[in-house]
Amino acid sequence: MNAKQVAGYRAAEFVKDGMTIGLGTGSTAYYAIEKIGEMVSGGLQVRAIATSSASEELAKKYNIPLISASEVDHLDLAIDGADEVNPQMELIKGGGGALLREKLVAMHSDKFIVIADSSKVVASLGQFKLPIEIVPFTYEWTLKLLRNRYDVPFEMRKNGDDLYVTDNGNYIVDAAFGVIESPATLAEELKAITGVVEHGLFVGITDTVIIGFEDGRTEINEK
Numbered sequence: 430m431n432a433k434q435v436a437g438y439r440a441a442e443f444v445k446d447g448m449t450i451g452l453g454t455g456s457t458a459y460y461a462i463e464k465i466g467e468m469v470s471g472g473l474q475v476r477a478i479a480t481s482s483a484s485e486e487l488a489k490k491y492n493i494p495l496i497s498a499s500e501v502d503h504l505d506l507a508i509d510g511a512d513e514v515n516p517q518m519e520l521i522k523g524g525g526g527a528l529l530r531e532k533l534v535a536m537h538s539d540k541f542i543v544i545a546d547s548s549k550v551v552a553s554l555g556q557f558k559l560p561i562e563i564v565p566f567t568y569e570w571t572l573k574l575l576r577n578r579y580d581v582p583f584e585m586r587k588n589g590d591d592l593y594v595t596d597n598g599n600y601i602v603d604a605a606f607g608v609i610e611s612p613a614t615l616a617e618e619l620k621a622i623t624g625v626v627e628h629g630l631f632v633g634i635t636d637t638v639i640i641g642f643e644d645g646r647t648e649i650n651e652k
């Protein structure tokens with residue numbers, strides 16, 4: 430088993446009969462979805478909301494019943510990967526472009542479990558470029574505003590020659606902060622900028638972090 434699989438499979442053990450769950454996005458979340466799929470074929474009853482069209486396709490492949498938000502007012506559990514996690518369980522997410530749906534699902538879950546291999550554990554956030562989702566309308570002005578405000582490199586995410594478009598029809602700008610001294614402060618500042626829909630800083634949302642290792646071990650940190 431690889432480390433991502435170890436973490437994903439361990440997280441699936443938190444899923445119990447009758448739960449409504451959130452399915453994350455990415456190569457680590459893939460393994461959690463795969464395991465939950467196995468559990469469903471063994472008789473587990475769950476209903477799920479996926480955080481991306483990719484994860485929705487995966488859930489369908491594994492016969493995990495999908496629901497819409499209008500059918501429930503909260504989720505029991507959400508499981509998702511991360512690009513960076515610090516000792517305070519703060520995260521950078523959005524490498525896969527699904528940060529907005531991921532944050533919505535995480536925020537409306539009673540328990541949010543983050544799964545990762547040990548390469549994602551950092552002393553401070555910011556080496557991974559912070560994804561910021563911005564609206565396409567006048568995005569050039571939003572980008573200019575960000576550049577004027579923060580003296581760090583910003584780059585519009587691309588998909589080939591075109592700008593990358595999220596599942597929500599927005600663009601992503603990746604920001605190389607290097608070291609983010611106060612994730613909470615930056616999170617608040619970015620949210621206040623008109624044109625910014627959401628950013629990949631997850632502060633005060635995570636309940637449990639499961640780190641997987643190649644030898645099959647897991648390290649679990651709880652809030």
Ligand SMILES: O=C(CO)[C@H](O)[C@H](O)COP(=O)(O)O
Nearest residue numbers: 455456457510523524525527
């Ligand atoms: O935030 C995400 C997608 O938007 C992913 O959870 C994050 O990029 C981690 O991905 P992976 O598990 O493939 O390393």
